Amino acid sequence: MFLTAANLAHYLLDSGLVDVADIVDGDFKVIEAGQNNRNFKVVVGNNRGKFLKQVQSFQDLHRSSIQREADCYRWAQGFPLWANLMPTLVRYDQSRYCLILELLSASENLREFYNKHREFPESIAGLLGDALSVYHSIKIDLDSTETNLPKLSNKVPWIFTYHKVSYFPANSLSGGAVQFGDVLRSLPTLQTHLERLFDIWRSSDLIHADIKWDNCLIQQVEHEQRLKIIDWELVQMGDVRWDVGSVFQSYLSFWVMCSYRDSSLSTQQLIDDTVANMPKMFASIRAFWNNYRSARNEGSTENDVCLKTCLEFAAVRMLQTAFESLYHCSEMSPHAYALLDLSQQVLRDPTQAAVDLFGLTEDV
Structure with missing residues:
Protein backbone atom coordinates (compact mmCIF):
# COMPACT_ATOMS: atom_id res chain seq x y z
CA MET A 1 0.00 0.00 0.00
CA PHE A 2 1.32 3.41 -0.94
CA LEU A 3 0.78 6.07 1.69
CA THR A 4 -1.15 9.23 0.93
CA ALA A 5 -2.25 12.14 3.08
CA ALA A 6 -5.74 10.63 2.99
CA ASN A 7 -4.87 7.16 4.30
CA LEU A 8 -1.95 8.05 6.57
CA ALA A 9 -3.99 8.47 9.75
CA HIS A 10 -5.51 5.01 9.27
CA TYR A 11 -2.06 3.48 8.73
CA LEU A 12 -0.65 5.12 11.86
CA LEU A 13 -3.63 3.96 13.94
CA ASP A 14 -3.28 0.39 12.70
CA SER A 15 0.44 0.51 13.42
CA GLY A 16 -0.10 1.76 16.97
CA LEU A 17 1.98 4.87 16.34
CA VAL A 18 -0.85 7.24 17.25
CA ASP A 19 -4.13 6.74 19.05
CA VAL A 20 -7.62 8.01 18.35
CA ALA A 21 -7.28 10.83 20.88
CA ASP A 22 -4.30 12.23 18.96
CA ILE A 23 -6.46 12.59 15.88
CA VAL A 24 -9.81 13.70 17.27
CA ASP A 25 -8.36 16.31 19.62
CA GLY A 26 -7.58 18.46 16.61
CA ASP A 27 -3.80 18.67 17.01
CA PHE A 28 -3.08 16.11 14.28
CA LYS A 29 -1.63 17.41 11.00
CA VAL A 30 -0.18 15.72 7.93
CA ILE A 31 2.23 17.73 5.78
CA GLU A 32 3.49 16.35 2.48
CA ALA A 33 7.24 16.86 2.13
CA GLY A 34 8.01 14.63 -0.82
CA GLN A 35 10.93 14.95 -3.18
CA ASN A 36 12.48 11.73 -4.42
CA ASN A 37 10.31 9.69 -2.04
CA ARG A 38 6.85 9.88 -0.53
CA ASN A 39 7.69 11.99 2.52
CA PHE A 40 5.21 13.04 5.19
CA LYS A 41 5.52 15.05 8.38
CA VAL A 42 2.94 14.01 10.94
CA VAL A 43 2.57 16.59 13.69
CA VAL A 44 0.79 15.70 16.92
CA GLY A 45 0.47 18.73 19.18
CA ASN A 46 3.45 21.01 19.60
CA ASN A 47 6.17 18.62 20.61
CA ARG A 48 5.49 15.19 19.07
CA GLY A 49 5.38 13.80 15.61
CA LYS A 50 6.72 11.35 13.05
CA PHE A 51 8.48 11.63 9.75
CA LEU A 52 7.60 8.94 7.20
CA LYS A 53 9.54 8.17 4.06
CA GLN A 54 8.22 5.64 1.55
CA VAL A 55 9.53 4.74 -1.89
CA GLN A 56 7.81 6.22 -4.92
CA SER A 57 7.77 2.87 -6.67
CA PHE A 58 8.72 -0.71 -5.95
CA GLN A 59 11.63 -0.78 -8.36
CA ASP A 60 14.76 -2.49 -7.07
CA LEU A 61 16.84 0.69 -6.95
CA HIS A 62 14.40 2.51 -4.71
CA ARG A 63 13.93 -0.55 -2.52
CA SER A 64 17.64 -1.00 -2.00
CA SER A 65 18.29 2.66 -1.14
CA ILE A 66 15.62 2.94 1.53
CA GLN A 67 16.53 -0.50 2.89
CA ARG A 68 20.13 0.68 3.13
CA GLU A 69 19.03 3.79 5.03
CA ALA A 70 17.03 1.71 7.50
CA ASP A 71 20.03 -0.59 8.00
CA CYS A 72 22.22 2.46 8.50
CA TYR A 73 20.00 3.82 11.29
CA ARG A 74 20.04 0.45 13.04
CA TRP A 75 23.77 -0.03 12.62
CA ALA A 76 24.55 3.47 13.90
CA GLN A 77 23.10 2.54 17.28
CA GLY A 78 26.39 0.78 17.97
CA PHE A 79 28.17 4.14 17.66
CA PRO A 80 26.47 6.56 20.10
CA LEU A 81 28.19 9.71 18.84
CA TRP A 82 27.12 8.92 15.28
CA ALA A 83 23.59 7.92 16.32
CA ASN A 84 23.28 11.24 18.13
CA LEU A 85 23.66 13.01 14.78
CA MET A 86 20.56 11.26 13.37
CA PRO A 87 16.84 11.42 14.05
CA THR A 88 15.58 8.51 16.14
CA LEU A 89 14.43 5.45 14.21
CA VAL A 90 10.91 4.42 15.24
CA ARG A 91 10.34 1.55 12.83
CA TYR A 92 11.07 0.25 9.37
CA ASP A 93 8.01 -1.29 7.73
CA GLN A 94 9.68 -3.59 5.23
CA SER A 95 6.42 -4.76 3.70
CA ARG A 96 5.76 -1.18 2.53
CA TYR A 97 9.37 0.02 2.30
CA CYS A 98 8.47 2.77 4.71
CA LEU A 99 10.94 4.36 7.13
CA ILE A 100 9.43 5.98 10.23
CA LEU A 101 11.50 8.44 12.26
CA GLU A 102 10.81 10.72 15.18
CA LEU A 103 10.02 14.20 13.85
CA LEU A 104 12.61 16.74 14.91
CA SER A 105 10.64 19.58 16.47
CA ALA A 106 11.81 23.19 16.28
Whole structure:
Protein backbone atom coordinates (compact mmCIF):
# COMPACT_ATOMS: atom_id res chain seq x y z
CA MET A 1 0.00 0.00 0.00
CA PHE A 2 1.32 3.41 -0.94
CA LEU A 3 0.78 6.07 1.69
CA THR A 4 -1.15 9.23 0.93
CA ALA A 5 -2.25 12.14 3.08
CA ALA A 6 -5.74 10.63 2.99
CA ASN A 7 -4.87 7.16 4.30
CA LEU A 8 -1.95 8.05 6.57
CA ALA A 9 -3.99 8.47 9.75
CA HIS A 10 -5.51 5.01 9.27
CA TYR A 11 -2.06 3.48 8.73
CA LEU A 12 -0.65 5.12 11.86
CA LEU A 13 -3.63 3.96 13.94
CA ASP A 14 -3.28 0.39 12.70
CA SER A 15 0.44 0.51 13.42
CA GLY A 16 -0.10 1.76 16.97
CA LEU A 17 1.98 4.87 16.34
CA VAL A 18 -0.85 7.24 17.25
CA ASP A 19 -4.13 6.74 19.05
CA VAL A 20 -7.62 8.01 18.35
CA ALA A 21 -7.28 10.83 20.88
CA ASP A 22 -4.30 12.23 18.96
CA ILE A 23 -6.46 12.59 15.88
CA VAL A 24 -9.81 13.70 17.27
CA ASP A 25 -8.36 16.31 19.62
CA GLY A 26 -7.58 18.46 16.61
CA ASP A 27 -3.80 18.67 17.01
CA PHE A 28 -3.08 16.11 14.28
CA LYS A 29 -1.63 17.41 11.00
CA VAL A 30 -0.18 15.72 7.93
CA ILE A 31 2.23 17.73 5.78
CA GLU A 32 3.49 16.35 2.48
CA ALA A 33 7.24 16.86 2.13
CA GLY A 34 8.01 14.63 -0.82
CA GLN A 35 10.93 14.95 -3.18
CA ASN A 36 12.48 11.73 -4.42
CA ASN A 37 10.31 9.69 -2.04
CA ARG A 38 6.85 9.88 -0.53
CA ASN A 39 7.69 11.99 2.52
CA PHE A 40 5.21 13.04 5.19
CA LYS A 41 5.52 15.05 8.38
CA VAL A 42 2.94 14.01 10.94
CA VAL A 43 2.57 16.59 13.69
CA VAL A 44 0.79 15.70 16.92
CA GLY A 45 0.47 18.73 19.18
CA ASN A 46 3.45 21.01 19.60
CA ASN A 47 6.17 18.62 20.61
CA ARG A 48 5.49 15.19 19.07
CA GLY A 49 5.38 13.80 15.61
CA LYS A 50 6.72 11.35 13.05
CA PHE A 51 8.48 11.63 9.75
CA LEU A 52 7.60 8.94 7.20
CA LYS A 53 9.54 8.17 4.06
CA GLN A 54 8.22 5.64 1.55
CA VAL A 55 9.53 4.74 -1.89
CA GLN A 56 7.81 6.22 -4.92
CA SER A 57 7.77 2.87 -6.67
CA PHE A 58 8.72 -0.71 -5.95
CA GLN A 59 11.63 -0.78 -8.36
CA ASP A 60 14.76 -2.49 -7.07
CA LEU A 61 16.84 0.69 -6.95
CA HIS A 62 14.40 2.51 -4.71
CA ARG A 63 13.93 -0.55 -2.52
CA SER A 64 17.64 -1.00 -2.00
CA SER A 65 18.29 2.66 -1.14
CA ILE A 66 15.62 2.94 1.53
CA GLN A 67 16.53 -0.50 2.89
CA ARG A 68 20.13 0.68 3.13
CA GLU A 69 19.03 3.79 5.03
CA ALA A 70 17.03 1.71 7.50
CA ASP A 71 20.03 -0.59 8.00
CA CYS A 72 22.22 2.46 8.50
CA TYR A 73 20.00 3.82 11.29
CA ARG A 74 20.04 0.45 13.04
CA TRP A 75 23.77 -0.03 12.62
CA ALA A 76 24.55 3.47 13.90
CA GLN A 77 23.10 2.54 17.28
CA GLY A 78 26.39 0.78 17.97
CA PHE A 79 28.17 4.14 17.66
CA PRO A 80 26.47 6.56 20.10
CA LEU A 81 28.19 9.71 18.84
CA TRP A 82 27.12 8.92 15.28
CA ALA A 83 23.59 7.92 16.32
CA ASN A 84 23.28 11.24 18.13
CA LEU A 85 23.66 13.01 14.78
CA MET A 86 20.56 11.26 13.37
CA PRO A 87 16.84 11.42 14.05
CA THR A 88 15.58 8.51 16.14
CA LEU A 89 14.43 5.45 14.21
CA VAL A 90 10.91 4.42 15.24
CA ARG A 91 10.34 1.55 12.83
CA TYR A 92 11.07 0.25 9.37
CA ASP A 93 8.01 -1.29 7.73
CA GLN A 94 9.68 -3.59 5.23
CA SER A 95 6.42 -4.76 3.70
CA ARG A 96 5.76 -1.18 2.53
CA TYR A 97 9.37 0.02 2.30
CA CYS A 98 8.47 2.77 4.71
CA LEU A 99 10.94 4.36 7.13
CA ILE A 100 9.43 5.98 10.23
CA LEU A 101 11.50 8.44 12.26
CA GLU A 102 10.81 10.72 15.18
CA LEU A 103 10.02 14.20 13.85
CA LEU A 104 12.61 16.74 14.91
CA SER A 105 10.64 19.58 16.47
CA ALA A 106 11.81 23.19 16.28
CA SER A 107 14.14 22.41 13.41
CA GLU A 108 14.88 23.66 9.90
CA ASN A 109 17.46 22.68 7.35
CA LEU A 110 20.51 24.86 6.84
CA ARG A 111 19.35 26.08 3.44
CA GLU A 112 16.14 27.36 4.99
CA PHE A 113 18.04 28.86 7.92
CA TYR A 114 20.59 30.70 5.77
CA ASN A 115 17.96 31.88 3.29
CA LYS A 116 15.92 33.32 6.13
CA HIS A 117 18.68 34.99 8.12
CA ARG A 118 21.42 35.62 5.55
CA GLU A 119 23.83 35.14 8.44
CA PHE A 120 26.30 32.27 8.72
CA PRO A 121 27.13 31.65 12.38
CA GLU A 122 30.52 30.11 13.09
CA SER A 123 28.91 28.01 15.82
CA ILE A 124 26.69 26.15 13.33
CA ALA A 125 29.56 25.66 10.88
CA GLY A 126 31.64 24.25 13.70
CA LEU A 127 28.89 21.78 14.56
CA LEU A 128 28.87 20.58 10.96
CA GLY A 129 32.63 20.13 10.94
CA ASP A 130 32.42 18.14 14.17
CA ALA A 131 29.58 16.02 12.79
CA LEU A 132 31.42 14.95 9.65
CA SER A 133 34.50 14.09 11.68
CA VAL A 134 32.45 11.76 13.90
CA TYR A 135 31.26 9.33 11.26
CA HIS A 136 34.33 9.75 9.05
CA SER A 137 36.39 8.43 11.96
CA ILE A 138 34.42 5.19 12.34
CA LYS A 139 36.63 2.22 11.54
CA ILE A 140 34.89 -0.49 9.55
CA ASP A 141 35.96 -4.06 9.03
CA LEU A 142 34.39 -5.01 5.72
CA ASP A 143 35.25 -8.65 6.39
CA SER A 144 33.21 -8.61 9.58
CA THR A 145 30.46 -11.19 9.95
CA GLU A 146 28.22 -8.85 11.95
CA THR A 147 24.66 -9.42 10.84
CA ASN A 148 23.69 -5.78 11.29
CA LEU A 149 26.39 -4.46 8.97
CA PRO A 150 24.61 -2.90 5.98
CA LYS A 151 25.65 -3.65 2.44
CA LEU A 152 27.83 -0.68 1.56
CA SER A 153 28.77 0.12 -2.01
CA ASN A 154 32.06 1.78 -2.92
CA LYS A 155 31.19 3.43 -6.22
CA VAL A 156 32.70 6.69 -7.38
CA PRO A 157 29.90 9.27 -7.89
CA TRP A 158 28.49 9.23 -11.41
CA ILE A 159 29.34 12.86 -12.14
CA PHE A 160 33.06 12.01 -12.45
CA THR A 161 32.38 9.97 -15.59
CA TYR A 162 29.22 11.59 -16.96
CA HIS A 163 31.22 13.09 -19.85
CA LYS A 164 31.86 9.51 -21.00
CA VAL A 165 28.53 7.84 -20.40
CA SER A 166 25.01 8.85 -19.40
CA TYR A 167 23.53 6.85 -16.54
CA PHE A 168 19.98 8.02 -17.19
CA PRO A 169 17.44 6.87 -19.78
CA ALA A 170 17.28 9.48 -22.54
CA ASN A 171 13.55 10.04 -22.12
CA SER A 172 13.95 10.69 -18.39
CA LEU A 173 16.02 13.84 -18.82
CA SER A 174 14.87 17.39 -19.45
CA GLY A 175 16.19 19.34 -22.38
CA GLY A 176 18.36 21.35 -19.99
CA ALA A 177 19.92 18.23 -18.49
CA VAL A 178 20.65 16.84 -21.97
CA GLN A 179 22.25 20.14 -22.94
CA PHE A 180 24.35 20.07 -19.76
CA GLY A 181 25.83 16.74 -20.84
CA ASP A 182 26.59 18.14 -24.30
CA VAL A 183 28.34 21.15 -22.79
CA LEU A 184 30.35 18.93 -20.44
CA ARG A 185 31.52 16.85 -23.38
CA SER A 186 32.66 20.00 -25.20
CA LEU A 187 35.15 21.00 -22.46
CA PRO A 188 38.29 18.81 -22.75
CA THR A 189 40.18 20.57 -19.95
CA LEU A 190 37.32 19.97 -17.55
CA GLN A 191 37.17 16.33 -18.62
CA THR A 192 40.89 15.98 -17.86
CA HIS A 193 40.29 17.26 -14.33
CA LEU A 194 37.42 14.83 -13.85
CA GLU A 195 39.51 11.89 -14.99
CA ARG A 196 42.43 12.90 -12.76
CA LEU A 197 40.20 13.21 -9.71
CA PHE A 198 38.45 9.93 -10.51
CA ASP A 199 41.85 8.24 -10.38
CA ILE A 200 42.66 9.54 -6.89
CA TRP A 201 39.28 8.63 -5.35
CA ARG A 202 39.74 6.31 -2.39
CA SER A 203 36.95 4.12 -1.04
CA SER A 204 38.41 3.76 2.42
CA ASP A 205 35.99 5.42 4.85
CA LEU A 206 32.34 5.74 5.72
CA ILE A 207 30.73 8.71 3.95
CA HIS A 208 27.22 10.11 3.73
CA ALA A 209 27.72 10.74 -0.02
CA ASP A 210 24.86 13.27 -0.30
CA ILE A 211 25.87 16.03 2.08
CA LYS A 212 24.10 19.31 1.30
CA TRP A 213 22.40 21.93 3.42
CA ASP A 214 18.98 20.39 2.76
CA ASN A 215 20.19 17.27 4.59
CA CYS A 216 21.56 19.14 7.62
CA LEU A 217 18.99 20.19 10.21
CA ILE A 218 19.60 22.72 12.95
CA GLN A 219 17.43 22.09 16.00
CA GLN A 220 16.82 24.45 18.87
CA VAL A 221 16.58 22.55 22.18
CA GLU A 222 16.01 25.00 25.02
CA HIS A 223 19.05 27.30 24.73
CA GLU A 224 21.17 24.88 22.75
CA GLN A 225 21.50 24.36 19.02
CA ARG A 226 21.96 20.80 17.80
CA LEU A 227 22.79 19.59 14.33
CA LYS A 228 21.29 16.46 12.77
CA ILE A 229 22.11 14.86 9.44
CA ILE A 230 19.31 13.13 7.53
CA ASP A 231 18.83 11.13 4.31
CA TRP A 232 21.38 8.34 4.67
CA GLU A 233 20.14 6.47 1.59
CA LEU A 234 23.47 6.77 -0.22
CA VAL A 235 25.75 5.95 2.71
CA GLN A 236 28.77 4.05 1.40
CA MET A 237 32.46 3.38 1.67
CA GLY A 238 34.09 6.28 -0.10
CA ASP A 239 36.32 9.31 0.04
CA VAL A 240 35.83 11.67 2.99
CA ARG A 241 37.03 14.51 0.77
CA TRP A 242 33.75 14.17 -1.17
CA ASP A 243 31.65 14.94 1.92
CA VAL A 244 33.95 17.81 2.93
CA GLY A 245 33.93 19.17 -0.61
CA SER A 246 30.15 18.92 -0.66
CA VAL A 247 30.02 21.33 2.29
CA PHE A 248 32.39 23.76 0.55
CA GLN A 249 30.28 23.68 -2.61
CA SER A 250 27.13 24.33 -0.56
CA TYR A 251 28.66 27.65 0.45
CA LEU A 252 29.76 28.56 -3.07
CA SER A 253 26.53 27.54 -4.79
CA PHE A 254 24.31 29.29 -2.23
CA TRP A 255 24.37 32.73 -3.83
CA VAL A 256 23.55 31.30 -7.25
CA MET A 257 20.75 29.03 -6.08
CA CYS A 258 19.07 31.47 -3.68
CA SER A 259 17.98 33.46 -6.75
CA TYR A 260 17.13 30.35 -8.74
CA ARG A 261 13.62 31.57 -9.64
CA ASP A 262 14.83 34.94 -10.93
CA SER A 263 15.07 34.44 -14.69
CA SER A 264 16.13 38.05 -15.29
CA LEU A 265 19.67 37.51 -13.99
CA SER A 266 22.48 36.73 -16.43
CA THR A 267 25.22 34.20 -15.82
CA GLN A 268 27.77 36.96 -15.28
CA GLN A 269 25.51 38.75 -12.79
CA LEU A 270 25.16 35.54 -10.81
CA ILE A 271 28.93 34.99 -10.77
CA ASP A 272 29.63 38.61 -9.78
CA ASP A 273 27.02 38.42 -7.03
CA THR A 274 28.57 35.22 -5.68
CA VAL A 275 32.11 36.65 -5.66
CA ALA A 276 30.87 39.84 -3.94
CA ASN A 277 28.97 37.94 -1.23
CA MET A 278 31.38 35.13 -0.41
CA PRO A 279 33.34 37.21 2.17
CA LYS A 280 30.20 37.15 4.35
CA MET A 281 30.77 33.39 4.64
CA PHE A 282 34.53 33.30 5.15
CA ALA A 283 34.45 33.10 8.95
CA SER A 284 31.85 30.33 8.76
CA ILE A 285 33.86 28.37 6.18
CA ARG A 286 36.99 28.64 8.32
CA ALA A 287 35.08 27.47 11.39
CA PHE A 288 33.81 24.41 9.53
CA TRP A 289 37.23 23.49 8.15
CA ASN A 290 39.14 24.17 11.38
CA ASN A 291 36.74 22.10 13.47
CA TYR A 292 36.78 19.24 11.00
CA ARG A 293 40.55 19.26 10.64
CA SER A 294 41.12 19.50 14.38
CA ALA A 295 38.69 16.68 15.19
CA ARG A 296 40.24 14.44 12.54
CA ASN A 297 43.78 15.15 13.79
CA GLU A 298 44.83 16.30 10.37
CA GLY A 299 48.48 16.39 11.37
CA SER A 300 48.64 12.61 11.20
CA THR A 301 49.46 10.75 8.01
CA GLU A 302 46.60 8.29 8.52
CA ASN A 303 43.89 10.94 8.55
CA ASP A 304 45.42 13.40 6.12
CA VAL A 305 42.72 15.23 4.15
CA CYS A 306 44.23 17.69 1.72
CA LEU A 307 42.36 20.98 1.46
CA LYS A 308 43.29 21.37 -2.20
CA THR A 309 41.64 18.06 -3.13
CA CYS A 310 38.60 18.85 -0.99
CA LEU A 311 38.13 22.05 -2.99
CA GLU A 312 38.58 20.18 -6.26
CA PHE A 313 35.96 17.67 -5.17
CA ALA A 314 33.75 20.64 -4.24
CA ALA A 315 34.03 21.81 -7.84
CA VAL A 316 32.95 18.38 -9.11
CA ARG A 317 30.02 18.30 -6.69
CA MET A 318 29.00 21.70 -8.02
CA LEU A 319 28.69 20.19 -11.49
CA GLN A 320 26.24 17.71 -10.02
CA THR A 321 24.30 20.58 -8.42
CA ALA A 322 24.10 22.26 -11.83
CA PHE A 323 22.74 19.07 -13.38
CA GLU A 324 20.20 18.60 -10.58
CA SER A 325 18.99 22.20 -10.97
CA LEU A 326 17.95 21.44 -14.56
CA TYR A 327 15.45 18.72 -13.73
CA HIS A 328 12.47 20.73 -15.06
CA CYS A 329 14.33 23.05 -17.45
CA SER A 330 13.96 22.85 -21.22
CA GLU A 331 17.43 24.37 -21.68
CA MET A 332 20.53 25.25 -19.70
CA SER A 333 19.71 28.06 -17.29
CA PRO A 334 22.01 31.02 -16.43
CA HIS A 335 22.22 29.52 -12.93
CA ALA A 336 23.56 26.21 -14.25
CA TYR A 337 26.07 28.05 -16.45
CA ALA A 338 27.18 30.10 -13.43
CA LEU A 339 27.75 26.93 -11.38
CA LEU A 340 29.68 25.42 -14.29
CA ASP A 341 31.86 28.51 -14.55
CA LEU A 342 32.57 28.64 -10.81
CA SER A 343 33.43 24.94 -10.85
CA GLN A 344 35.97 25.51 -13.60
CA GLN A 345 37.45 28.49 -11.73
CA VAL A 346 38.16 26.28 -8.73
CA LEU A 347 39.62 23.47 -10.83
CA ARG A 348 41.88 25.82 -12.80
CA ASP A 349 43.54 27.17 -9.67
CA PRO A 350 42.34 25.68 -6.37
CA THR A 351 45.08 27.50 -4.44
CA GLN A 352 43.83 30.90 -5.58
CA ALA A 353 40.20 29.84 -5.17
CA ALA A 354 40.92 28.87 -1.56
CA VAL A 355 41.79 32.51 -0.87
CA ASP A 356 39.42 34.39 -3.18
CA LEU A 357 36.30 32.27 -2.99
CA PHE A 358 36.56 30.52 0.39
CA GLY A 359 38.67 32.83 2.56
CA LEU A 360 41.12 30.06 3.43
CA THR A 361 44.62 31.46 3.55
CA GLU A 362 46.64 28.42 4.58
CA ASP A 363 48.79 26.50 2.14
CA VAL A 364 46.79 24.10 0.00
